[in-house]
Amino acid sequence: MTNSTPPRRKRPDGSGPAHDDGGAGVAVDSTRDEEGVRHFVERFALTLSNLGFPRMSARVLGTLMVAVEPGLTAGQIGQRLGVSAAAVSGAVRYLVQVGMVAREPVPGSRSDRYRLPDDPWYLAGAAKSGVYKRVADLVQEGVVVVGDETSPSGARLAEMRDFMLFIQDSLVDILDRWERTRTP
Amino acid sequence: MTNSTPPRRKRPDGSGPAHDDGGAGVAVDSTRDEEGVRHFVERFALTLSNLGFPRMSARVLGTLMVAVEPGLTAGQIGQRLGVSAAAVSGAVRYLVQVGMVAREPVPGSRSDRYRLPDDPWYLAGAAKSGVYKRVADLVQEGVVVVGDETSPSGARLAEMRDFMLFIQDSLVDILDRWERTRTP
DNA sequence: CATACACTTCACTAATTTGTGAAACGACAG
DNA sequence: CTGTCGTTTCACAAATTAGTGAAGTGTATG
The missing domain is CATH 4.10.860 (DNA Excision Repair, Uvrb; Chain A)
Structure with a gap:
């Protein structure tokens, strides 16, 4: 069995607006069942990892798939998954290496944004x-x-x-x- | 970075008159490079296990693929791989379950024989x-x-x-x- | 040029997977 | 029926893999 409850994440940094929109703090479509989405990402990742895919990479892939945005920064990914930045870093490195995710710099920021390539990853x-x-x-x-x-x-x-x-x-x-x- | 040393057990060296077809006394084609065959089985298994396949099951599959005989008993398999009977038992259980290997009783013996199905396993x-x-x-x-x-x-x-x-x-x-x- | 933020790397711990020896089991030979 | 031998099951040991916190690196901004 694998971890059924994702690690609880504490909320760092008190800066920014003080209201909580359910966890992610970003672009949450209020009609969308975020709990269900999160659960789906876990199942998705589990399936892929049964096919020999690194677990965390599968989670990241799932997160990108269900994101409303066209791309996410490493920070956003880690936040949504409730895992450490280090874990995201490793997962993303693998995904970029095998061409399943593209990294593109964000203009006015030091963070890169990761997004699914135009040629969807499963084609590769x-x-x-x-x-x-x-x-x-x-x-x-x-x-x-x-x-x-x-x-x-x-x-x-x-x-x-x-x-x-x-x-x-x-x-x-x-x-x-x-x-x-x-x-x- | 995976296991670079194949299961070491007995069988020190790889060249020479190594005429060890051990008690099983079986169909060793003298023209065949047994050392190379064994090495191939390992590489084969490694590849399959990278695709999410249980390692020992992959080894067993490889062993059956390269066997001159149409089928092997659990004992023979264990002997050729240099692994314990228990390991073979578990590996074979999985393979039978997913239909990649067929088990058939051997007439005058208590051991069953395992063989690849007529419909090759990769079709399944x-x-x-x-x-x-x-x-x-x-x-x-x-x-x-x-x-x-x-x-x-x-x-x-x-x-x-x-x-x-x-x-x-x-x-x-x-x-x-x-x-x-x-x-x- | 200094600072802060975002990501990356590193050393280590936790968890899962893999394989073993020993005991239990069951079918055939006598 | 009973003994034997091959197979299976079980509890545990070793090895691999995953993920974390903390320190390190680089870059945009003041």
Whole structure:
């Protein structure tokens, strides 16, 4: 089991207006069920982390997905998630590295803003990154070491390799089609 | 930075007359580079575990993939990997549960034999399991909680949902096509 | 040029995951 | 029925991963 109750955050700094709009202090659409949103972000993150995604990065991704704003600063993210700035820093570093989040400087401020790229992150995740291709290459090494593509193990591995290549190619086509349906 | 040393147990060196097919006395193709095969299994497992797969299960899967035999007993698997029987037991339980490995009794023995299903395991992993569909459903919940499909966050989530559904459907088609090319 | 704020890095603690040995279990051989 | 051997379960130890507070770094502002 994972932490079901996010760490309680204390409210630092007394500066600024003294009223509380429910926690985030920013752009809260009053019609929106912030409690539900927060819960969704947790489930979203949990699912992604089951797929091998770093947990905190998944949380950050979720936070950006549900944000009304087009982008958030690291500070805002940490505040909304109730985690330390350090945690956000690490999570964001990873996300930027794999191209799932873009960082852009904010004009009159020292903080950068993070936002989801125009090409949504899952496009990168799905095929551009070429996971299937990489697996195919790996399995090909297997074919080589067992030496004989006609042996039982050789045949098994070769079939897997072919399958992965097939999927990779098909996926590229699919992405193409998706983009066409989206941008006529 | 993951484990750089494969499970060390017995088996000191890797070259030489190492004719250890230990008591199991099994189908070692003398032309085959067993050292290389073992190394491949480790890399294979590492890759899968990066994709969120339990590590030992990935090792077992790899072992079955490279085996000359059509199936192996738990004992054989443990021996080849140099891990405890308990570890194999747990790994195999998971694999059977998700349908990536089939268990079949061995006639004149108390041990079962595990083998890869006729429908290769990655077919199950790729689409049948419906990961994309599940993500789509999850994201749909997000659309609901943010309340408005036209808000920035609502639109983002809705697009992701559509994408996941699109991929799921396409993948089903692709699998179809794959199976047709394989069985004319 | 000095200050303050926002982010980053670092060393450490907490929590989760992974794997082990030993005991319990169950099916087949006698 | 009883003994044996392979498998499974269990409680615990080791290793990995996550997240924190505090100190460090850099930049826009006074």
